[in-house]
Amino acid sequence: MPKSISFVGHWQKVTLILWAIALVCFLFSDTEIISLDPWSELQRMIQGLMTPDFFATEYLLEALWQTISFALLGVLGGLIWGAPLALLYSNRFIAAGCAVIRSIHEIFWALIFLQIFGLSPLTGILAIALPYGATFARVFFDILLQSPQSTVETLPARTDRVSRYFYGKISHVMVPILAYIRYRFECALRSSAVLGFIGMPTLGFYLETAFRQGHYHEGAALLILFIALIGSITFWCRPRLIIIYLVLALFTLPSMHSIDASLVWRFLSQDILPPALQGVTDLSQLDLSRINELINWGKSVFFEQAIPGMLVTLLLALSALAMSHLVSVTLSAFAFKRLTGKFFSVVIRLLLLILRSIPEYIFAFIFMLLLGPSMLPAMLALALHNGALIAFLTIKQSDNVVNSSVYNGRIDGYCYDVLPKIYPNLMGLLFYRFEVILRETAIFGMLGVATLGFYIDSGFSEIRYSTALLLMACTALLNILVDMISRQLLRQNTQTALACR
Amino acid sequence: MGLFKMAALVALSSISSSVFAAVFTFTAIPDENESQLRTRFEKVAFYLEKELGVEVKYVPVKSYSAAVTAFRNNQVQLAWFGGLSGVQARRLVPGSEAIAQGNEDQFFQSYFIAHHSAQIIPSDNFPNLNGVTFTFGSKGSTSGRLMPEFFIERNLGKKAKDVFKRIGFSGDHSRTIAQVESGAYQVGALNYKVWETAVENGTVDVNKVKVIWQSPTYPDYQWTVREGVDNTFGDGFKERLTQALLDMDDPELLASFPRKSFVPADNLDYEPIENVAKAIGLID
Structure with missing residues (x-):
């Protein structure tokens, strides 16, 4: 940045660059608005919302409970394998492995496990435990880095390693770790519901059917229940009750078939092989024609599906990132009590709860009716959901900001006094969230937006697992690339200027 | 990876699976109205249980591909498949057989519907769809995807992706109606029965959306059973099962599918579907 415009501070610069990139992406994206008369369908939807039917869904209580129980067991599983891994996360390979696991959406993990x-x-x-574990490993590692060194240094010389570790490190970060687990549990509830879309017996099973088939009375009731479930976590999810819930969850799981080793073997030895290699039992069968077929297959998947899919995924995710930024900055300002007053801020907080609870899929569904089948509905859905989530996390911080004596309770006061204090954190959350946005683009593939998820979904529905898996590998590569770049950028950021100028 | 929990789950699952060892399990996705699946099909399970004298269980699934997977993994021994998913399933499980189809499935049809603004006149000849926006139903559907795609390619002489300005997969026949009615897509193709039900119930505005072309008939939904059920459930089980399906005459049970009645079918009936699927490259 030349000296002449040095009044543009670090965060202004980052923000402007973000918007510039997003603007370019937006221009290249398919954002055509095609909608002639969505009103009759919309009217049906609003009618449904006005008169939700709570009795239309069969086995509703069971679905509610299974949503909770899958989430609980998934988070527990994630903790069991992810928490210890946090200690080894400085290892480059473990970090990369975790990034691969995280980059695949829960739905696709579930589709793989469904085969096995x-x-x-x-x-x-x-499907919950695996990606969540990888996330725990990364986040716990980051949190542990922040624990102060002084305690460890002041411990007596012969303190054993375990005490050293627990007393010197863990005890410092217990509060943020517990808070993070609580937050992930909320995410797991959403994931658990979304897994219903592909057949798990959770709320999503009925929610997706109801919306897809236009039973809006039922859909609205399920949506309201789901929002209430997430909004009331603090009331029903007491630390003391968790053990009881876990035991109950284990005992009320739907009946399972025993794990069939032959299915696992068949998946690994047949299903994931490209068509050219299926039926090949030893290397001598690998002749030129087969290799040729293999190359052609790889080429066609890569050039006809992976490359266009990646492009759309990136365009969508980057545009959605900038839109999330706008949503989160605006909504976190509106939700600031000392700016907008008590009543208004409570209303906005309720709105935040609703926006962050509703699965993106439902938003995209509604916007698609209003705006037509371009990428715009997916962008808006991602922006509203993620923007609301970031705003929700930001206002936790802004509530504790102490105003200076010049604070005047107006928007200029907010921008001068409060925003600079919360902005670095907000941007940190936003960039953190980019990984999630990138992964969530997958779900719009199932609604027909041609992201990588669209092609992966097609692979599964055409029973071409090898194609789906190759595309998943591409997804993982893309995510790792993005992760590497963002780490690089963030490192520079933290070194130069985290504080606002 | 969560060894403790895995162990607990494995232990639990082995207990439960030994208890339910000889349960005859089936799955079904109706082509219309998927609400109250379990309540409706547990009645069918009860009927089969009475007729066959073995314990029968219904497993709800979300999609055709999930049904095929469950069938392939022997988690269900009987399934009510669409034309395409039935072909896929029988290719994956050699020896499995189509044993019955719905009365209506002998001459099934797809309807092409269009928003009035597209100004396409209903006709017996295949309409000129070049350059319009178009939506299929779900990716694995026979009447919403496979057959329409085939008719498009055969009549217009090029791949569907080269015909249309924009192609979508609405995911469901009723979605296709909604999306064409809202103008999101100009033209769509769907299961004829879903259209007729929508017209009957008044859930579609026929001033805005019209049927512009009716496809020739083809075979669709069918019951497919895995090989080896005779070994597990006793000699002649497959025959008794077929008979029980053909004998199903309770209107309430039939309404779940919804079909008038079931008639005999065999694998050969579905050869045309398999050929079509190969022709458009949906199966290799």
């Missing part, structure tokens, strides 16, 4: 374990609860629980 079938419609068993194990499928759903592992």
Whole structure:
């Protein structure tokens, strides 16, 4: 940045660059608004919302409970394998492995496990536990880095390693770790519901059917229940009750078939092989024509699906990132009590709860009716959901900001006094969230937006697992690339100027 | 990876699976109205249980591909498949057989519907769809995807992706109606029965959306059973099962599918579907 415009501070610069990139992406994206008369369908939807039917869904209580129980067991599973891994996360390979696991959406993990374990609860629980574990490993590692060194240094010389570790490190970060687990549990509830979309017996099973088939009275009721479930976590999810819940969850799991080793073997030895290699038992069968077929297959998947899919995924995710930024900055300002007053801020907080609870899929669904089948509905859905989530996390901080004596309770006061204090954190959350946005683009693939998720979904529905898996590998690569770049950028950021100028 | 929990789950699952060892399990996704699946099909399970004298269980699934997977993994021994998913399933499980189809499934049809603004006149000849926006139903559907795609390619002489300005997969027949009615897509193709039900119930505005072309008939939904059920459930089980399906005459049970009645079918009936699927490259 030349000296002449040095009044543009670090965060202004970052923000402007973000918007510039997003603007370019937006221009290249398919954002055509095609909608002639969505009103009759919209009217049906609003009618449904006005008169929700809570009795239309069969086995509703069971679905509610299974949503909770999959989430609980999934988070527990994630903690069991992810927490210890946090200690080894400085290892480059472990970090990369975790990034690969995280980069695949829960739905696709579930679709893989579906081939191996079938419609068993194990499928759903592992689909949560695996990516969540990888996330725990990364986040706990980051949190542990922040624990102060001084305690360890002042411990007596012969203190054993375990005490050293627990007293010197863990005890310092217990509060943020517990807070993070609580937050992830909320995420797991959403994931658990979303897994219903592909057949797990959670709320999503009925929610997706109701919306897809236009039973809006039922859909609205399920949505309201789901929002209430997430909004009331603090009331029903007491630390003391968790053990009881866990035991109950284990005992009320739907019945499972035993794990069939032959299915696992078949998946690994046949299903994931490209068509050209299926039926090949030893290397001598690998002749030129087969290799040729293999190359052609790889080429066609890569150039016809992976490359266009990646492009759309990136365009969508980057545009959505900038839109999330706008949503989060605006909504966190509106929700600031000392700016907008008590009543208004409470209303906005309720709105934040609703926006962050509703699965993106439902938003995209509604916007698609209003705006037509371009990428715009997906962008808006991602922006509203993630923007609301970031705003929710930001206002936790802004509530504790102490105003200076010049604070005047107006928007200029907010921008001068409060925003600079919360902005670095907000941007940190936003960039952190980019990984999630990138992964969530997958779900719009199932609604027809041609992201990588679209092609992966097609691979599964055409029973071409090798194609789906190759595309998943591309997804993982893309995510690792993005992760590497963002780490690089963030490192520079933290070194130069975290504080606002 | 969560060894403790895995162990607990494995232990639990082995207990439960030994208890339910000889349960005859089936799955079904109706082509219309997927609400109250379990409540409706547990009645079918009860009927089969009475007729066959073995314990029968219904497993709800979300999609055709999930049904195929469950069938392939022997988690269900009987499934009510669409034309395409039935072909896929029988290719994956050699020896499995189509044993019955719905009365209506002998001459099934797809309807092409269009928003009035597209100004396409209903006709017996295949409409000129070049350059319009178009939506299929779900990716694995026979009447919403496979057959329409085939008719498009055969009649217009090029791949569907080269015909249309924009192609979508609405995911469901009723979604296709909604999306064409809202103008999101100009033209769509769907299961004829879903259209007729929508017209009957008044859930579609026929001033805005019209049927512009009716496809020739083809075979669709069918019951497919895995090989080896005779070994597990006793000699002649497959025959008794077929008979029980054909004998199903309770209107309430039939309404779940919804079909008038079931008639005999065999694998050969679905050869045209398999050929079509190969022709458009949906199966290799």
